Amino acid sequence: MPLRLVLAVQDEQYIEPFLQFARSGEFERGYTVTAFSRTEAFVRYLEECGNQVDAVLGEAVFIEAVCRDGRERIKFIRLSEEEQGSAGSGALYKYQPLPLLLSTVFEKVREIREGAAPPEGRTPVYGVTAAVGGCGKTTLALHLVRQLASEGKRVFYLNLETIHSEVLCEARPAGKEGNTRGLARLLYDLKAGEERQEELKLPVTAYCYRHSVLHCDTFAPVDNFNELLEVGRKEAVALIGYIAGSGNYDAVIVDTDSFPHERTATMMEQCDKLIWLVADDWGVMRKTGAWLAHLEKTRPSLFNSVMAKTLFAANRVSGEVQALSAGKGIQVAAVLPLIPAWAQGNRQGGIMHSPIYQRDVMKLCRMLGTTKDGAREGRELFDSGRPVYPS
Template identity: 40%
Template sequence: MSAVIPVKVVLAVENREYIEPLLNYVHGSEYARRLRITAFSQPEAFRQYMMEMNGMKRPDVVVGEAAFLSLWTDRQAADIPCLVLYEGEEVGEYGQPLLKYQPLSELAGFILETARQWSCSRQSMNSRQAGIIIGMVAACGGLGKTTVALNMSKQLGNEGYSVFYLNLETVDSSSLFTGSGSSNGTKGEGLSRLLYDLKAVKGEGLPLSVASYCVHCPEIQANTFLLVDNRKELIDMTCDEAVELIQTIAKSGQYDVVIVDSASEIGGRAQAVLEASHKLIWLLSDDVMSMRKCGLWLDVLEVTQPEEFEAMLAKTSFVVNRYTGAMINSLPRDFMELNGALPYIPAWKQVLHHELLLSSPIYQREIRHLCRKLLNESITQPSASWPLRGQRG
């Protein structure tokens, strides 16, 4: 019989009367061999421990109140799952919310499962031969697909993932964020050349090094293609060609995540993103026209692709962009649920310096939550949901 390796938990709660019953339960239950809990009731002691943790002291999961977790300044860089205890208040910025008062068996079980899921997700990501494909979708232009995609790219790149950003829009606006679209001084062979070479080797199974066709853009911490000079190449691209392009990048083994910015109009490239992506972010705006167009596009997809429609919905996260704190309009279809919200940033109305579009702390915080949710769901299907889930106008 193999030995059970216990999960190391740091618990940080001010009330000792909360800590003691939990410790007593764990010691006398089935979790005695599976959980090792180090508890703190003094914020300064917790902060000092987290600053000095290494080796055997490094926990597998941290559970605590927001007042404690706010003192752990390196929690984002530590790559340790963090559960923040709450009683109804908004605490999402400190980690995954966990109801403070619930049956001890459920509390201990959730802590154990969180550590297991996190470990599995990191192992799966490290061993993954093909990158996760995240597609950006919107029923009309101007909803911020590129803003979201490039902020996601920067966030994932900063967290150590290898990212490729692919823009399939007819008019590529990403250069507004990155300046020249290339910042490393190398030109790369370009998307046009890759498309040509894909046709040349079709059916021969010859591997292509995607990195040789692209450039690295440090502003978004990702590789990408230079802007295409001949837009007709994109306009004429078929769905099959776009799918092949996306999958070639993802299966190259060079990237953990491929973020695809699709065209807003229904067509071959947009269809390819719907088909090829492992996860879809469908952006919404809280206005009547955006909601109506979204509903109409969903109607078209349901009628024209009834068999694929349910599969598409299963991998779709509906996210409202430029969220101001409350939804005014109802979602256009009964089956839709909001899975996330990205805040409205007034300063972006007039931007003189493009780097400001990639440096809002508030926006980056919500992008970080969205990224972690998408990556975890793509690998382990965790049970956590967004605070906005199910909210209606």
């Protein structure tokens, strides 16, 4: 995802070579640059299109002319003509070599790519999505849950698909566990509490059950599809916030219908990290790129937020990658293997098992920083954008 940079300097002779360099060579795919030499035009642009800007690189007269209230996500970097005083003030020397200048700018706004950290006391939320059905989205979500649970983490699996996966239907709670109130009752209680302006006092465990195969907490499948079809943005925000804010879990994995969908868009907005599945297929890559372009055009603020926390992963890959090398603006960072036995349709025994697949899911968990020891390694892999192929 290119960094959206605004250059604001009074000298038009500085702008021309800057744009020429930034739009060619090694930085061509890393930046989109909009330049201004007049303060009025610069201020007007930020007022109208500020939600599409990652960073402003400009002289003091431009930065001081902008009200930065409500623009916490934009990184303002001052250009200085004094080489000696730049380092101490946090400014960048204006006339340093452009490769060095652009590299330094990228490092300064690196936190934009990392996305916002979860609020204090809130469990990290990891979303799994895809633009095309059949990419293995739910299979990956289930394996992520099982991997994190095997590491001793307390995990909640939130499945908001209209039609649930088989593994949830096969492990329906019975007996004492079947007495939990369930998702439909929780949605009702959340709505009632909002109307009364009261916080829900019951714990999450009053509504969920312990899944015997996944070793996590989850909701029993909803039999009436209308109850899930009526879950819109407002209900999804309240539901995710209630679970993530309960303090009962180390991770929440959210799985929804394929994008575009209102619940899916809400999950993308609310999660802290997002795994977007693609495939080594021209059709899948084309459709994914088209939906991303549509999201950028219609909801630019959501698009910027989503891309800052998205890790693209290709599923069912075997041999050499072909379609993934196409210039779709999608940078694949992880690759999951094709398991031929799964194509036979044998679903007996609940979740499908494969040591090879689970090994690469473990690598993906490290990239997401779900473990303290793997967080640094994962951050480096995430930032590098290098595909992690099955070994």
